[in-house]
Amino acid sequence: MARALVLGAGGFIGTHLCAALRRTGDEVVAFGHGESPPWAQDDPGVAWVRGDFAYTALAVEAARGCDAVFHLIGSRSPALSDSDPVADLAGTVVATVRFLEALRAAPPRRFVFVSSGGTVYGPTDRLPIPEDAPTEPIGAYGINKLTIEKYVALHHRRHGLDACVLRVANPFGEHQVCQRQQGVVAAFIDAAVHGRPISVMGDGSSVRDYVYVGDVAEAMVRAARSPALAQRVLNVGSGRGCSLNEVAAAVERVSGRPLERIHAPARASDVPAVVLDIARAREALDWRPETPWEAALERTYRWALAQKGPA
Amino acid sequence: MARALVLGAGGFIGTHLCAALRRTGDEVVAFGHGESPPWAQDDPGVAWVRGDFAYTALAVEAARGCDAVFHLIGSRSPALSDSDPVADLAGTVVATVRFLEALRAAPPRRFVFVSSGGTVYGPTDRLPIPEDAPTEPIGAYGINKLTIEKYVALHHRRHGLDACVLRVANPFGEHQVCQRQQGVVAAFIDAAVHGRPISVMGDGSSVRDYVYVGDVAEAMVRAARSPALAQRVLNVGSGRGCSLNEVAAAVERVSGRPLERIHAPARASDVPAVVLDIARAREALDWRPETPWEAALERTYRWALAQKGPA
Numbered sequence: 080m081a082r083a084l085v086l087g088a089g090g091f092i093g094t095h096l097c098a099a100l101r102r103t104g105d106e107v108v109a110f111g112h113g114e115s116p117p118w119a120q121d122d123p124g125v126a127w128v129r130g131d132f133a134y135t136a137l138a139v140e141a142a143r144g145c146d147a148v149f150h151l152i153g154s155r156s157p158a159l160s161d162s163d164p165v166a167d168l169a170g171t172v173v174a175t176v177r178f179l180e181a182l183r184a185a186p187p188r189r190f191v192f193v194s195s196g197g198t199v200y201g202p203t204d205r206l207p208i209p210e211d212a213p214t215e216p217i218g219a220y221g222i223n224k225l226t227i228e229k230y231v232a233l234h235h236r237r238h239g240l241d242a243c244v245l246r247v248a249n250p251f252g253e254h255q256v257c258q259r260q261q262g263v264v265a266a267f268i269d270a271a272v273h274g275r276p277i278s279v280m281g282d283g284s285s286v287r288d289y290v291y292v293g294d295v296a297e298a299m300v301r302a303a304r305s306p307a308l309a310q311r312v313l314n315v316g317s318g319r320g321c322s323l324n325e326v327a328a329a330v331e332r333v334s335g336r337p338l339e340r341i342h343a344p345a346r347a348s349d350v351p352a353v354v355l356d357i358a359r360a361r362e363a364l365d366w367r368p369e370t371p372w373e374a375a376l377e378r379t380y381r382w383a384l385a386q387k388g389p390a
Numbered sequence: 391m392a393r394a395l396v397l398g399a400g401g402f403i404g405t406h407l408c409a410a411l412r413r414t415g416d417e418v419v420a421f422g423h424g425e426s427p428p429w430a431q432d433d434p435g436v437a438w439v440r441g442d443f444a445y446t447a448l449a450v451e452a453a454r455g456c457d458a459v460f461h462l463i464g465s466r467s468p469a470l471s472d473s474d475p476v477a478d479l480a481g482t483v484v485a486t487v488r489f490l491e492a493l494r495a496a497p498p499r500r501f502v503f504v505s506s507g508g509t510v511y512g513p514t515d516r517l518p519i520p521e522d523a524p525t526e527p528i529g530a531y532g533i534n535k536l537t538i539e540k541y542v543a544l545h546h547r548r549h550g551l552d553a554c555v556l557r558v559a560n561p562f563g564e565h566q567v568c569q570r571q572q573g574v575v576a577a578f579i580d581a582a583v584h585g586r587p588i589s590v591m592g593d594g595s596s597v598r599d600y601v602y603v604g605d606v607a608e609a610m611v612r613a614a615r616s617p618a619l620a621q622r623v624l625n626v627g628s629g630r631g632c633s634l635n636e637v638a639a640a641v642e643r644v645s646g647r648p649l650e651r652i653h654a655p656a657r658a659s660d661v662p663a664v665v666l667d668i669a670r671a672r673e674a675l676d677w678r679p680e681t682p683w684e685a686a687l688e689r690t691y692r693w694a695l696a697q698k699g700p701a
Binding site for chain 1: 435474475480481483484487488491510522524525526527528529530536537541542543547548658659
């Protein structure tokens with residue numbers, strides 16, 4: 080039995096990661112900035128710590144005695160990072176560097192940082208994108224994720240921190256809420272559930288690598304448990320690309336309802352296409368994205384329907 | 391006649407840059423954290439502004455009406471960056487992002503950022519290093535320089551800032567002082583002048599690209615004045631490598647004195663070899679490092695002798 084700290088446990092990925100850790104019997108210290116969610120209250124194997132990551136001492140205290148530390152704290156969305164870059168830098172990069180420095184006194188067996196496969200590479204013609212591709216992010220969100228990656232690598236190299244960076248593509252699934260501009264799949268499903276039109280950026284040809292969050296959580300658990308990592312930066316995605324128009328069509332199929340499209344201008348921080356090469360994670364973690372796209376979409380749709388409640 | 395702001399004007403490179411700008415008739419707003427140096431006091435074409443770069447408003451006010459803004463402010467040395475990474479991040483990256491945001495209201499015609507060719511690439515077998523090589527810095531100094539580069543690129547792309555990043559190798563020359571762990575050439579010459587032993591890191595085989603600071607200042611002036619830049623990240627170095635042992639031997643030749651070597655352990659943030667590929671700067675700026683190595687070294691030695699004063 081092991082013990083894991085999840086920083087950012089109340090978020091979308093954090094919720095799934097905590098569940099995956101609990102399923103395999105790990106104790107979880109769940110660190111979040113809000114009230115403890117029901118799943119944390121109901122489970123004696125979860126200790127909820129409410130706090131602000133910028134207060135380093137609390138996060139370091141939470142890490143005490145933990146075998147693994149998962150760092151999932153970041154800005155909530157690329158759009159939010161761009162709107163106040165100075166605050167975003169302080170809340171993500173500076174807070175993480177302070178945390179890493181403090182962690183040197185009692186490092187965990189493994190430190191897993193969740194980076195962003197969708198933003199750290201920037202525009203590229205080479206698809207799918209391998210981990211050694213150039214990293215030229217065009218938004219503050221990606222720059223900050225990349226900077227944290229570099230500091231994690233520094234702590235690995237210089238201070239022996241056993242670390243792994245996962246560059247996660249566009250995750251989707253249950254518990255993703257769309258009001259934070261967080262996910263296209265969540266937004267389209269929400270529109271389908273509530274009979275509202277969807278907003279399609281640009282001409283809808285923009286391609287992303289949508290990966291089911293349950294598969295992401297599985298990769299994270301493996302990244303924490305794999306005995307020795309030959310590679311410490313790993314893409315985690317589905318490995319295949321899907322355009323906005325294809326997502327819309329798939330949501331129409333799953334929901335059985337046509338979606339009205341409203342076209343919106345493309346965002347400046349969006350690149351035309353991201354598809355991750357996931358060969359390295361397959362090899363290093365003996366992992367693959369198991370959940371078929373339509374099955375995952377259906378699961379997500381049913382969850383969203385249940386959130387709505389009876390009509 | 392043009393007007394230029396030099397942020398970090400009191401430093402080693404800043405001093406040479408201000409002189410180069412004045413030689414060609416530019417007015418200079420010289421921003422530094424200390425008292426105005428004699429060269430600034432004696433010249434009506436130089437307005438010295440004493441301030442802390444972290445107080446954004448003062449730096450932005452200094453930029454008003456300037457055609458070019460040169461950003462040379464950074465941590466004083468890689469060793470200092472490593473000793474207090476959080477303060478270093480705040481003083482360099484956060485302060486720069488704040489400055490760039492504030493500058494959006496009245497951008498200069500050209501923004502030139504001085505990055506570090508010696509640290510942003512990290513360990514590599516591929517010498518000389520072209521600008522599109524992987525960037526895997528192994529110290530906080532290089533990580534912070536790289537992060538600022540990315541934010542400069544973001545402001546270029548997103549907000550139309552006409553920007554140029556110069557990845558400067560290991561500059562040396564007059565006015566480089568060695569008490570800040572700033573430069574091997576300055577330290578070895580200082581030892582020769584004062585008859586002290588030199589400290590050689592590791593076995594002395596570590597290779598760097600030493601470039602005369604006058605040539606660096608010339609590249610910076612050209613980076614500000616070139617009408618249109620096809621490339622916005624440019625290496626500035628000599629293009630040739632020189633080991634610590636070779637520097638020591640050259641200083642012995644120039645000074646005519648043997649140097650006693652004391653061997654010290656290599657620093658963790660040091661990579662084995664850096665030699666920059668300068669083809670891009672040659673092309674984009676019609677620039678080359680004109681000053682021969684021994685002539686530059688002799689000039690530097692004579693300056694150091696004069697600093698010592700009559701025996």
